[in-house]
Amino acid sequence: MESTVENVRSQMRKGVLEYCILSILSRKEAYASSIIDELKAANMIVVEGTLYPLLIRQKNQGYLSYRWEESTQGPPRKYYVITDKGRAVLSEMDSAWQEIVSTIRTLKGDD
Amino acid sequence: MESTVENVRSQMRKGVLEYCILSILSRKEAYASSIIDELKAANMIVVEGTLYPLLIRQKNQGYLSYRWEESTQGPPRKYYVITDKGRAVLSEMDSAWQEIVSTIRTLKGDD
DNA sequence: TTTAGTACTTTGTGATACAAGGTATTCAAA
DNA sequence: TTTGAATACCTTGTATCACAAAGTACTAAA
Numbered sequence: 001m002e003s004t005v006e007n008v009r010s011q012m013r014k015g016v017l018e019y020c021i022l023s024i025l026s027r028k029e030a031y032a033s034s035i036i037d038e039l040k041a042a043n044m045i046v047v048e049g050t051l052y053p054l055l056i057r058q059k060n061q062g063y064l065s066y067r068w069e070e071s072t073q074g075p076p077r078k079y080y081v082i083t084d085k086g087r088a089v090l091s092e093m094d095s096a097w098q099e100i101v102s103t104i105r106t107l108k109g110d111d
Numbered sequence: 112m113e114s115t116v117e118n119v120r121s122q123m124r125k126g127v128l129e130y131c132i133l134s135i136l137s138r139k140e141a142y143a144s145s146i147i148d149e150l151k152a153a154n155m156i157v158v159e160g161t162l163y164p165l166l167i168r169q170k171n172q173g174y175l176s177y178r179w180e181e182s183t184q185g186p187p188r189k190y191y192v193i194t195d196k197g198r199a200v201l202s203e204m205d206s207a208w209q210e211i212v213s214t215i216r217t218l219k220g221d222d
Numbered sequence: 223t224t225t226a227g228t229a230c231t232t233t234g235t236g237a238t239a240c241a242a243g244g245t246a247t248t249c250a251a252a
Numbered sequence: 253t254t255t256g257a258a259t260a261c262c263t264t265g266t267a268t269c270a271c272a273a274a275g276t277a278c279t280a281a282a
Contacts, residue, residue, distance in 0.1 A: 009207045015125040023218045042214045050239050052262060074259035075247040096120045103153045107134045161270050185228035186278040
């Protein structure tokens with residue numbers, strides 16, 4: 001069995017992952033492996049089997065588009081780019097996130 | 112299909128719900144319907160079919176215990192009480208939550 | 223005795239994170 | 253030339269979980 005701590009963290013990551021991806025892509029286009037690296041650096045551990053389907057989902061929903069680009073160090077990379085629709089959804093996510101942060105504060109704060 | 116906004120909010124609720132329940136019960140014991148009311152008041156909408164299985168799961172994991180109490184206004188109520196183990200897990204969840212909030216800030220903040 | 227209100231429970235469905243394994247490209251060393 | 257390492261993308265199967273919907277049961281009032 002996995003440790004309780006990891007379970008807790010894993011549970012909380014769910015639901016904000018989509019938000020993280022759109023946030024990262026709102027700043028600059030990126031390909032899957034580089035997104036994983038960035039998430040790892042930010043302590044948001046994600047594996048390939050999670051990220052690839054998620055990117056494909058967001059592309060199918062029209063939040064992202066992509067283009068292929070050659071690499072000097074291996075196979076070509078699929079660079080994802082956020083769309084206008086994606087930016088609109090991201091803006092909604094910003095609000096939703098703020099609301100949840102505020103809700104937790106309320107639940108923990110005042111008796 | 113459900114609205115995008117609701118989808119976004121629903122996704123984000125996942126993973127913090129357990130945290131909310133333990134937080135509420137760390138302050139005072141409560142029964143399911145009253146927990147739903149409190150969550151609704153804090154803008155964290157949850158339905159019965161979500162909450163009851165969750166409480167049962169947390170009880171089975173030893174985070175909660177419960178006792179029955181008669182009500183003058185209907186059927187008896189199942190009052191849930193957080194256990195020592197539950198408080199330990201809640202403490203871990205506090206850290207995990209702070210970490211995620213901080214991670215999101217990092218991902219959004221610095222270019 | 224029927225209805226309204228309250229409270230707890232279960233079943234079926236869809237979504238999704240993850241583990242594990244697979245495919246494909248490039249380059250360098252044997 | 254072919255083998256292996258590194259990089260990158262993709263798929264399948266499983267478990268978990270939020271939710272909708274329907275069900276059970278108790279109390280009090282009409």
